[in-house]
Amino acid sequence: MKNKRSLLAIPYVGWMALFVVAPIIMVVIYAFTTADFSVTGENFTRMSTFTVIFTRSFKLAIIATLVCLLIGYPLSYAMAKEGKGFQRVAMLLIMLPMWVNFLLRTYSMMSIMENNGLINQFFAAIGLFDLINHVFGTNIQYFKMIGTQGAVVVGMVYNYLPFMVLPIYSTLIKMDNTLLEAAQDLGADTATVFRKVILPLSLPGILSGVTMVFVPSVSTFAISRLLGGGIQMLLGDLIEQQFLGGAYNPHLGSAIALVMMVIVVACMWVMNRFGEGEEQAVML
Amino acid sequence: MKKLTALTLACTLAASLSLTACSVERVDDSGNSGNNTSTDGNRVLNVCNWGEYIDESLITKFEEQTGIKVNYQTAESNESLYSLLKTGGANYDVICPSDYMISQLIEEDMLQPLNYDNIPNYEKIGDEFKGLAFDPENKYTVPYTWGTLGIIYNKTMVDGEITSWSSLYDDANKGNVLLINNSRDAFGNALIYLGYSVNTTNETEIREAYELIADAAKRGIFQGKVMDEVFNKMEQGNAAIATYYAGDYLTMYENNPDLAYVLPEEGANWFVDAWCILKNAQHTSEAEEWINFLASTDSSLANMDYIWYASPNTEALEKYPEYYKETYGEELDMELYNIMAPSTDVLKKCENYVVLPEETRTLYNDLWIQLGL
Amino acid sequence: MSMNKKNRLGNRIFIGLIFFFLYAPILLLIFYSFNAADSSVIWKGFSLRWYAKLFQNQLIIKSVYNTLLVSALATIIATIVGTLSAIGLYSMRRKFREPLLTINNIPMMNADIVTGVAMCLFFVAVLGGWNYFASNYRFLVNFFGSTYRITFPQLSLGFGTLLIAHITFDIPYVILSVAPKLRQMDKNLVDAAQDLGCTWRQAFFKVILPEIMPGIVSGALIAFTMSVDDFVISYFTAGSATSTLAMQIYSMTKKGVTPEINAVSTILFVVVLALLIIVNVREARAEKAAAKRVY
Numbered sequence: 005m006k007n008k009r010s011l012l013a014i015p016y017v018g019w020m021a022l023f024v025v026a027p028i029i030m031v032v033i034y035a036f037t038t039a040d041f042s043v044t045g046e047n048f049t050r051m052s053t054f055t056v057i058f059t060r061s062f063k064l065a066i067i068a069t070l071v072c073l074l075i076g077y078p079l080s081y082a083m084a085k086e087g088k089g090f091q092r093v094a095m096l097l098i099m100l101p102m103w104v105n106f107l108l109r110t111y112s113m114m115s116i117m118e119n120n121g122l123i124n125q126f127f128a129a130i131g132l133f134d135l136i137n138h139v140f141g142t143n144i145q146y147f148k149m150i151g152t153q154g155a156v157v158v159g160m161v162y163n164y165l166p167f168m169v170l171p172i173y174s175t176l177i178k179m180d181n182t183l184l185e186a187a188q189d190l191g192a193d194t195a196t197v198f199r200k201v202i203l204p205l206s207l208p209g210i211l212s213g214v215t216m217v218f219v220p221s222v223s224t225f226a227i228s229r230l231l232g233g234g235i236q237m238l239l240g241d242l243i244e245q246q247f248l249g250g251a252y253n254p255h256l257g258s259a260i261a262l263v264m265m266v267i268v269v270a271c272m273w274v275m276n277r278f279g280e281g282e283e284q285a286v287m288l
Numbered sequence: 289m290k291k292l293t294a295l296t297l298a299c300t301l302a303a304s305l306s307l308t309a310c311s312v313e314r315v316d317d318s319g320n321s322g323n324n325t326s327t328d329g330n331r332v333l334n335v336c337n338w339g340e341y342i343d344e345s346l347i348t349k350f351e352e353q354t355g356i357k358v359n360y361q362t363a364e365s366n367e368s369l370y371s372l373l374k375t376g377g378a379n380y381d382v383i384c385p386s387d388y389m390i391s392q393l394i395e396e397d398m399l400q401p402l403n404y405d406n407i408p409n410y411e412k413i414g415d416e417f418k419g420l421a422f423d424p425e426n427k428y429t430v431p432y433t434w435g436t437l438g439i440i441y442n443k444t445m446v447d448g449e450i451t452s453w454s455s456l457y458d459d460a461n462k463g464n465v466l467l468i469n470n471s472r473d474a475f476g477n478a479l480i481y482l483g484y485s486v487n488t489t490n491e492t493e494i495r496e497a498y499e500l501i502a503d504a505a506k507r508g509i510f511q512g513k514v515m516d517e518v519f520n521k522m523e524q525g526n527a528a529i530a531t532y533y534a535g536d537y538l539t540m541y542e543n544n545p546d547l548a549y550v551l552p553e554e555g556a557n558w559f560v561d562a563w564c565i566l567k568n569a570q571h572t573s574e575a576e577e578w579i580n581f582l583a584s585t586d587s588s589l590a591n592m593d594y595i596w597y598a599s600p601n602t603e604a605l606e607k608y609p610e611y612y613k614e615t616y617g618e619e620l621d622m623e624l625y626n627i628m629a630p631s632t633d634v635l636k637k638c639e640n641y642v643v644l645p646e647e648t649r650t651l652y653n654d655l656w657i658q659l660g661l
Numbered sequence: 662m663s664m665n666k667k668n669r670l671g672n673r674i675f676i677g678l679i680f681f682f683l684y685a686p687i688l689l690l691i692f693y694s695f696n697a698a699d700s701s702v703i704w705k706g707f708s709l710r711w712y713a714k715l716f717q718n719q720l721i722i723k724s725v726y727n728t729l730l731v732s733a734l735a736t737i738i739a740t741i742v743g744t745l746s747a748i749g750l751y752s753m754r755r756k757f758r759e760p761l762l763t764i765n766n767i768p769m770m771n772a773d774i775v776t777g778v779a780m781c782l783f784f785v786a787v788l789g790g791w792n793y794f795a796s797n798y799r800f801l802v803n804f805f806g807s808t809y810r811i812t813f814p815q816l817s818l819g820f821g822t823l824l825i826a827h828i829t830f831d832i833p834y835v836i837l838s839v840a841p842k843l844r845q846m847d848k849n850l851v852d853a854a855q856d857l858g859c860t861w862r863q864a865f866f867k868v869i870l871p872e873i874m875p876g877i878v879s880g881a882l883i884a885f886t887m888s889v890d891d892f893v894i895s896y897f898t899a900g901s902a903t904s905t906l907a908m909q910i911y912s913m914t915k916k917g918v919t920p921e922i923n924a925v926s927t928i929l930f931v932v933v934l935a936l937l938i939i940v941n942v943r944e945a946r947a948e949k950a951a952a953k954r955v956y
Contacts, residue, residue: 013749027779223772233512
């Protein structure tokens with residue numbers, strides 16, 4: 005009977021083989037060939053040219069992930085401490101932005117941060133620039149935000165923060181309160197309880213949150229294009245450019261995608277080892 | 289369970305049908321096919337044009353006149369159009385690339401020769417736009433628009449008048465310059481500034497142009513790298529200097545009169561964009577109708593008025609000032625007209641792009657991504 | 662967890678600030694959908710003209726339709742396939758299950774852009790092969806005395822490939838939310854039911870399905886959300902002729918987004934908000950009722 009039931013997975017296994025495994029094999033084939041499909045390693049030797057973009061991508065993604073963690077953990081913690089009704093509303097509010105397309109939200113972010121955008125207009129209206137110019141003898145009319153790496157990080161945090169909050173929050177509310185009480189009864193102070201009990205127990209949530217923020221951050225191309233003004237190119241932009249953008253070369257693009265994939269998988273593997281997370285903490 | 293199975297089946301069936309529907313048609317005795325796809329009442333045409341590059345009411349008008357359903361799409365730049373075509377992600381019938389890209393597509397055998405008998409309005413196109421380097425024998429193209437690529441700047445944001453390409457790389461405009469987001473134009477501007485031909489194949493010269501841009505980027509001159517984003521950024525005064533096309537300048541000028549356009553003293557580039565039909569197009573006759581429709585004087589006038597790019601239709605060019613007066617009840621500013629359709633004297637100082645040999649194109653691509661901006 | 666009043670205030674201020682950060686751009690976007698001017702910067706008075714214009718804009722309406730259709734179809738198919746395969750996977754021996762679960766994680770763990778370009782290359786290769794076949798082979802079939810010609814159409818990236826891509830990245834989410842419910846379920850339950858004379862089909866509908874229903878529902882919800890929100894994978898697999906709302910917006914972010922897009926997003930936002938509120942109020946009531954019964 006049991007074996008018969010496992011046959012239910014067959015369509016799915018076939019589907020995955022066809023549409024997950026086969027496409028990745030295509031990427032590998034493209035990465036190791038030239039335009040006329042002769043085998044070559046050239047695509048990889050050229051990779052050194054893109055060191056700047058690789059380092060920038062990983063740097064910004066790591067910063068964004070850390071910021072998300074530093075904001076997301078306290079936020080989840082604060083939410084978990086609230087009452088049921090409050091939690092319900094807060095969860096709803098965390099999920100809701102995902103229903104407004106992220107490009108549109110990012111675009112809106114862009115119009116806020118432009119040189120002539122809302123923030124700068126606000127600062128100008130309250131006389132901040134006059135004050136600064138007066139005190140420091142400078143001549144600035146705006147703070148430059150668009151086109152900086154800071155803006156790209158803000159965009160990533162803005163877009164991916166919910167992905168950090170959701171898994172952490174769900175591990176925190178599942179936590180057994182009696183454990184905490186037991187620790188306190190045994191004489192642990194708040195900091196110790198947090199360090200020795202809460203943090204280790206919420207580790208699976210943190211790990212899956214980090215993954216869910218880091219992976220899209222390192223590979224985004226729309227955020228860097230909008231908020232980075234197109235001059236803070238990331239790996240995603242580089243890959244997109246080779247396929248549908250201004251420098252057609254799918255072979256090089258595949259090679260870059262492959263290298264990025266390998267690095268990301270390696271990072272995740274090390275991280276999961278470190279957290280001995282046997283199974284991915286389930287979102288929600 | 290039955291319902292579920294039925295639902296799954298229905299869904300997969302619908303999906304696979306839309307994917308692999310084969311057509312069965314009856315063949316009559318003589319062996320000719322009974323019905324032809326072009327007469328079955330479902331005529332469609334897949335068009336790819338640039339963004340903001342047509343008076344949209346013309347599309348509706350064309351659909352009403354011919355009964356052809358137009359799938360209208362836009363591409364961002366010649367290079368990304370090329371990528372789209374190469375990737376196989378597109379099923380366009382008719383496209384509107386620029387001169388140098390047309391030669392490249394012809395070279396790679398991706399276009400089909402036109403049947404000019406079906407495009408009678410081709411006669412109205414001025415001779416100066418025929419037989420150009422990209423299509424010397426007039427076999428593949430019908431010119432759609434032409435114009436120049438110059439500098440657009442905000443008079444309130446820069447000191448004095450701009451006359452040279454040097455302003456793009458000048459510390460005085462730090463953080464306020466928008467670099468154009470395609471390799472051909474960006475390197476082209478730098479090459480002109482350095483006194484070289486935009487069509488040079490000399491690697492040292494191209495590398496020199498690259499160094500010029502890369503160095504300016506390092507000094508933080510560029511605020512961003514843009515194509516059509518330029519409209520918003522310039523209109524709202526978020527950047528001071530950009531390079532873009534004359535017609536688009538006129539659109540921006542309507543929304544922000546502080547903007548000025550200049551063809552720098554070192555010279556500039558002038559371009560022709562033309563309609564072509566792709567080799568694997570499935571709606572050739574519809575495409576020809578489309579091209580013919582847009583080449584007419586009426587369409588050209590409507591387009592000129594809407595997108596502000598000059599038409600190669602001689603009659604429309606002559607009539608435009610009059611048309612403007614009739615439509616708006618006031619005289620057309622001839623200064624604007626001259627920006628839109630510069631005289632031959634001005635064009636003489638400008639250079640047309642021609643297709644570069646493959647190794648130079650590879651060099652362009654490599655340097656462009658190396659710029660890493 | 663309990664806390665004192667002062668702490669609670671600090672907590673709420675902190676939460677409020679974060680929500681302000683998350684919602685400021687959205688509120689701005691909604692605000693400017695009512696702008697009389699064609700701008701997201703300059704306010705020129707209240708107007709509903711963009712809502713009126715929205716319904717005349719075929720491109721946007723069509724892309725919204727495409728988005729909803731592909732998301733709904735992908736969610737239905739992915740939910741059914743995902744649920745069945747989760748049951749299948751949990752009936753397998755560990756030796757087989759583990760590698761399959763790893764593959765299941767690939768589309769979730771992989772960067773969207775890698776999934777996107779991989780599928781793009783794959784589809785283009787397959788379609789290329791098909792088109793070669795279609796243009797070179799025709800079949801003449803003699804059927805009841807008249808001859809029919811069967812021709813195969815040229816195919817390109819489009820709605821079909823888009824749907825396949827969406828199903829593929831949706832299935833893992835369904836499996837991941839159904840799996841824990843299966844794990845929680847008492848394994849003997851099904852056996853007991855069958856011992857008591859249930860057929861396998863009855864056992865499935867009467868025992869398994871009700872047990873894992875919450876998992877299926879939340880899986881379907883996540884899948885639908887992911888489909889609607891997806892841009893990158895659609896961008897690489899939809900080809901040029903089909904466009905989802907996200908793709909439409911992406912091309913518009915270049916030329917300048919017209920307030921029609923703000924309007925359509927506002928409508929979607931309000932609909933989802935209303936749905937979520939209704940669902941949550943009902944749940945809260947049900948919980949309260951359940952709590953009353955207990956005490």
